[in-house]
Amino acid sequence: MSQPHPRIALPSEGDNSGRSFGEEEMKLLQRVMSSGTLNCTKGTVVREFEARFAKSLGLPFCRTTTSGTAAVHAAVAAVDPEPGDEFITTPITDMGAITPILYQTAIPVFADVDPLTYNLTAESIAKKITRRTRAVVVTHLFGNACDMDPILELCRARKLAVIEDCAQAFGCTYRGKPVGTFGDIGCFSLQQTKHMTAGEGGMVVARDEALSRRMRLFIDKAWGYGDPKPDHYFLAMNYRMTEMAGAVALAQFEKLPAMVRQRVAMAERLTQRIEGLKGVRPPQKTPGCAPVYWRYALRVDGGVPGGADALGAKLKEAGIFCAPRYVQKLAFECEVLRDQRTFGKSRFPFVGEHRRGDPEIVYRKEDTPGAVEALAGVVVLPWNEKYTEDHVDFISDTIRRVCLELS
Secondary structure (H helix, E strand, O other): OOOOOOOOOOOOOOOOOOOOOOHHHHHHHHHHHHHOOOEOOOOOHHHHHHHHHHHHHOOOEEEEEOOHHHHHHHHHHHHOOOOOOEEEEOOOOOHHHOHHHHHOOOEEEEOOEOOOOOOEOHHHHHOOOOOOEEEEEEEOHHHOOOOHHHHHHHHHHOOOEEEEEOOOOOOOEEOOEEOOOOOOEEEEEOEOOOOOOOEOOEEEEEOOHHHHHHHHHHOEOOEOOOOOOOOEOOOOOEOOOEHHHHHHHHHHHHHHHHHHHHHHHHHHHHHHHHOOOOOEEOOOOOOOEEOOOOOEEEEEOOOOOOHHHHHHHHHHHOOOOOEEOOOOOOHHHOHHHHOOOOOOOOOOOOOOHHHOOOOOOOOOHHHOHHHHHHHHOEEEEOOOOOOOHHHHHHHHHHHHHHHHHHO
16 A cells, blocks of 8 residues: 655645746736836737737637626626616625626526536526526636536527626636637636636626627726717726736736646546545536636535535645635525625615516525535635646545545
């Protein structure tokens, strides 16, 4: 029997041990600072990054934002819902993908997820469609794509817009095409922990000219730059990315393919090393998907006494700072949604004349059993492009040892 791997420190995406910053970023930052132009309306770096990112996806439009949340906000605003309209989305997601729906006076409605892929399905979405449904927001969680073909078929038949949240899915493909290119709008995030990062930042992409224009305007206070008679056409934000963030993003974009390859290679190594281990399973891929492993979602079943909580606690003791149950609770259990704490004490847009004749919005865990099961049985392992075979072997040996200790 081989000796267990000695304990080693894992790279962290919170600092340079797990991030790939270097001379490339510094060179572009110096170019920006030397120019003295830090605002993207007059600069060149952000526009260069937008053009190159759009081209990589085969799309005509990309516009940067200050965050992934801002990207989702621009997408929701482009759909232009009426007060009280509904957006179907997932209960396993960051609040930044939900609050933009409320800020645009619409209501998030939560469909269930597949408990093994953690993603929305066409079947679960269909059960939540009402006369007020305007759009569906699908999240490619952990870098594993949703099964988009049936989702698109359903949404096209019902004339529903599709927004793809690709924050965790840079480089992920579904049936050979990159995510973000299937729906009407794709949203990306450059937050610190993502595959590529500028600390904060985001992008929206689209093929449709009208949606593209609306997002471009929304990100810049709806001011019609370049129009014959520009004006502020509608209520909108200032979500412009700075040239400094754009410089980091552009340098990171050049490194993205290599960073994704390393993540995938190390994830596949871990999958091989835990294959057949009682009580745990590797992430389940969506058919036709080439996942990119933002995190490694380890599935824990009844074969491990104490389940995900017990396994996660033991892994943390060993220096693997994982997340048992991932986000701990479903999105609609958070106070903002549970108590409908929105604008003052109004509970708007959940209540009001705009909802007259519509059923009351009620969030219940029993309506999303797949999501409950998904969180109960997952231990989310940290992951980044600095992982080596030594790191993966340490993790796999620790998982094996802990499973044996708990059994």
